[in-house]
Amino acid sequence: EDQVTQSPEALRLQEGESSSLNCSYTVSGLRGLFWYRQDPGKGPEFLFTLYSAGEEKEKERLKATLTKKESFLHITAPKPEDSATYLCAVQALDQAGTALIFGKGTTLSVSS
Amino acid sequence: SAVISQKPSRDICQRGTSLTIQCQVDSQVTMMFWYRQQPGQSLTLIATANQGSEATYESGFVIDKFPISRPNLTFSTLTVSNMSPEDSSIYLCSGGRASEQYFGPGTRLTVT
Numbered sequence: 001e002d003q004v005t006q007s008p009e010a011l012r013l014q015e016g017e018s019s020s021l022n023c024s025y026t027v028s029g030l031r032g033l034f035w036y037r038q039d040p041g042k043g044p045e046f047l048f049t050l051y052s053a054g055e056e057k058e059k060e061r062l063k064a065t066l067t068k069k070e071s072f073l074h075i076t077a078p079k080p081e082d083s084a085t086y087l088c089a090v091q092a093l094d095q096a097g098t099a100l101i102f103g104k105g106t107t108l109s110v111s112s
Numbered sequence: 113s114a115v116i117s118q119k120p121s122r123d124i125c126q127r128g129t130s131l132t133i134q135c136q137v138d139s140q141v142t143m144m145f146w147y148r149q150q151p152g153q154s155l156t157l158i159a160t161a162n163q164g165s166e167a168t169y170e171s172g173f174v175i176d177k178f179p180i181s182r183p184n185l186t187f188s189t190l191t192v193s194n195m196s197p198e199d200s201s202i203y204l205c206s207g208g209r210a211s212e213q214y215f216g217p218g219t220r221l222t223v224t
Contacts, residue, residue, distance in 0.1 A: 032210070043216050044204075045215075046208075087155070089155075098143060099143075100145075102156075104153065105154055
């Protein structure tokens with residue numbers, strides 16, 4: 001069964017304190033791995049799609065990396081506005097219609 | 113990118129009634145999906161909305177309970193039928209292409 005596990009469930013950082021969020025996945029074949037940011041009361045905001053091991057993508061203070069079994073979302077020198085829930089999702093080769101399988105998310109709180 | 117809007121943004125409904133949620137995309141998209149997000153949980157796929165044909169439902173979701181229409185490449189509706197308190201949730205529409213999928217703001221449904 002295709003599965004996505006994110007850790008930690010919650011992370012508290014001081015402003016400027018860099019850290020990483022983990023997304024472990026089990027799929028029969030990976031079509032793509034997605035990262036989203038979700039603010040309270042809003043829909044998920046698309047961040048990145050990664051396709052193959054070794055691939056990296058960056059956006060402002062965020063960098064996503066991918067291996068054959070997991071992905072990391074690195075947050076460099078975070079600011080309070082980075083506080084949100086970060087969702088990881090996989091798109092499996094055997095998933096009809098290319099829909100996404102989501103993890104439960106990591107809730108990040110950054111204090112000044 | 114695609115901008116997705118949903119109506120209504122929230123509603124409180126009586127047990128046994130039905131609610132239709134509308135999803136509008138600002139550009140033509142290949143794929144459209146409906147997800148459910150229960151409090152404190154991640155997103156669960158309900159169905160893939162297929163343009164011009166019947167939706168494809170995930171295990172645990174049936175057409176009689178969640179009828180879906182997709183008359184064109186920019187619009188879809190999800191109806192939650194014969195509602196019970198267990199249907200209280202956030203319903204999210206997503207659309208895009210395989211490599212980039214965008215979400216609407218969600219419809220917060222409370223069933224009393």
